[in-house]
Amino acid sequence: MRFARQDAGRHDFIFAGGALFVALAVFAVDTFTGIEGAIAVLYAIALLLAAEAVNRLGLILLTALFMVFSLASFFFTHAPDPDFATFLRLCVALAALAVTTALLLRNERARSALLRTNAALRESEERYRSIFDRTRVALWERDYSKLLDYITGLKSAGVTDMKAYVQDHPHVLGECVSKIEVVDANEAAVELLGSFTADVHGGVMHRIIPTDSCTFASLLQAIMDGATYFEDNAEVFNEAGERRLVLLGISFPTDPSAFNRVVVSMVDVTQREEARMALAEAQAELSRASKAATVGALSASLAHELNQPLGAITVNSQTLVRWLERDPPDIDAAKRSAERILRDSNRASDIFKSTRSMMLSTPKESETIDLERLITDTLTLMDHDLQRDRTEVEIIHKTKIPRFKAVRLEMQQVLINLISNAAQSMSASQSQKRLVTISLDSPGEADHILIAVRDTGDGLGDDAQQNLFKPFFTTKDNGMGIGLSICRSTIEARGGTLDGNNHPDGGAIFEIKLPKETANA
Structure with missing residues (x-):
């Protein structure tokens, strides 16, 4: 950097000295010799040399100085009575100095603009190289x-x-x-x-x-x-x-x-693509596992739901045989047993159809349901089990319940599960009074109807309250733990809720809440 400054200083000194020498030489020739001609025009050579060493202001000042030199030479050699040719040569010299200066100034502007452009290009190139490299x-x-x-x-x-x-x-x-x-x-x-x-x-x-x-x-x-x-x-x-x-x-x-x-x-993106492919494989594996789990859950659900009608068919078949083995056979009683067998067989068939529609994701047919009639039919289906467990059922109608637009079999399965659980809970607790209370209410100010099933057993333990509706959780030795999970899913599919808690007066209570718009549909 120091050598560059020294070279620049030497360059300016040489051109400035050359310009001064030319200017003095032109002034001496123009003033002290008898040469007739536009000698002052040669000051333009001094300007050209000086342009390499001075800035714009210096160039203008030198031009003014050279014009003063030209005028001084003119008045010194031709005053007081110059001829026209001499005056014309003076004008030509002054014009040459003015034009030369104007051209040099324009050239300086162009040179400065070019230097700025080149500097900007270098800066841009440096930025580009920095970005490119780093x-x-x-x-x-x-x-x-x-x-x-x-x-x-x-x-x-x-x-x-x-x-x-x-x-x-x-x-x-x-x-x-x-x-x-x-x-x-x-x-x-x-x-x-x-x-x-x-x-x-x-x-x-x-x-x-x-x-x-x-x-x-x-x-x-x-x-x-x-x-x-x-x-x-x-x-x-x-x-x-x-x-x-x-x-x-x-x-x-x-x-x-x-x-x-x-x-x-x-x-x-090698790792990303490998991760994406691994994720796709994991999702496919998860899908296969999910399908297997779904089949298992449906199988468990099907076994759970079929247990009651198949058990009833077995009992009614045994009863039918006994009635037919009497002497003489009791045909009327045998006929009633056969009708119950047919009824339970149809119910088992409906369960198969419902499960099949679930697997095929086909819409289930809804129908208008009279809830009170549905409860009565459900209790008729469960009559043998309730008698075996010595369980009584009481229905409390707090208000009139409007008809439902729902799947009859689904609602019936929910009621069967809740009533069966209540009866089995009381049987396991050796309760002296085995009473299942079904309360029906449709408060006018509320936006739902309420179906409550309460028993007089020992109630729910802490573990049961936390895991009550989790699939495969059960407190029974021979239970599957899927009934309440199915019940809640069924009710929630209708926009309602199913909750289970202990009743303040003892026993457990399960409450079904359904929106009134569902009931009024």
């Missing part, structure tokens, strides 16, 4: 000019679909790859694919791009179509010959002559 995205500058000329030639020959052309001429891909040259590569590019990717003289592109790359064929089509940007997932090879999955981005200039420096970016 960014963590793999970047290349590549020469696509030969490839552009080749594709332009194909287009001129009538080729419009590069993918189809490549399929018909497989060697074209390799030929196109060989026409791409590396101009520069940043550190991230070297880290991604290896040091050979920065070899600007090695012709390494054939080692990076697979010859069967569909992405490269799409890239050729983008160049043929005049696209300004191309982005796609691609497979490339690193220095060790390993395939890497990358997100490829290329910006193409609009000026064909600028294809000698095309910026190419790559982002390594």
Whole structure:
């Protein structure tokens, strides 16, 4: 830097000294010799020399000084009575100084603008190089000019679909790859694919791009179509010959002559794609496991729901046999047993149909239901079980319940589950009074109707209250733990709720709340 300043100072001194020498020489010749001519015009030479050493203000001051010299010489040599030719030469000299100064000032402005432009270009180039070199995205500058000329030639020959052309001429891909040259590569590019990717003289592109790359064929089509940007997932090879999955981005200039420096970016997405594929496999495995779990849950649900009608069929079959074995046979009693067998068989068939529609995700047929009639029919179905457990049922009608629009079998299964659980709870607790109370209420100010089933057993333990509706949780030795879970799902599907708690007066109470709009449907 110091030597540069010294060189600049020496340059200014030489030109300033030269300008002063020329000016003094012109003044001496113009003043002290008899040469007739526009000698003062030669001051322009001094201005040209001085322009290399002084700034704009200095140039203007020198011009004024040289004009003073010219006037001084004129008045000293031709005053007091100059002729016209002499006066004309003076005017020409002064005009030459003015024009020269104007041209030098304009040149200085242009030179300053050019210096500013060059400085801005250098700054821009430095910023670009800094970004190019330091960014963590793999970047290349590549020469696509030969490839552009080749594709332009194909287009001129009538080729419009590069993918189809490549399929018909497989060697074209390799030929196109060989026409791409590396101009520069940043550190991230070297880290991604290896040091050979920065070899600007090695012709390494054939080692990076697979010859069967569909992405490269799409890239050729983008160049043929005049696209300004191309982005796609691609497979490339690193220095060790390993395939890497990358997100490829290329910006193409609009000026064909600028294809000698095309910026190419790559982002390594190998781990992301591997994780995505692993996630897809895990989701497929989870789907298979979920289907298996669903089949298991449906099987458990089906076994649970069929237990009551099949048990009733068994008992009624035994009763039928006893009535027929009497002497004489009691035909009327046998007929009633057969009717109950038929009724329970139909109910088992309905359960199968309901389960099948659940598996097939087919909509279930709703019907208008009289809740009081439904409870009466349900108790009739459970008559044998209730008698066996010595359980009484009391129905309390607090208000009149409107009719329902629902699936009859579903609501019946919910009631059977709740009543059966209540009876079994009291039987297990050895309660002296085994009473199931079913309360029906539809408060006018509330937005729901209430169905409550209460027993007189020992109530729910802490563990039972926390896990009551979880699938496969049970407090019974031979229970499956799926009944209450099915009940809650059924009620919630109708927009209602099912909760279970201990009653303040003892025993457990389960409350069904259904929105009135469902009931009034």
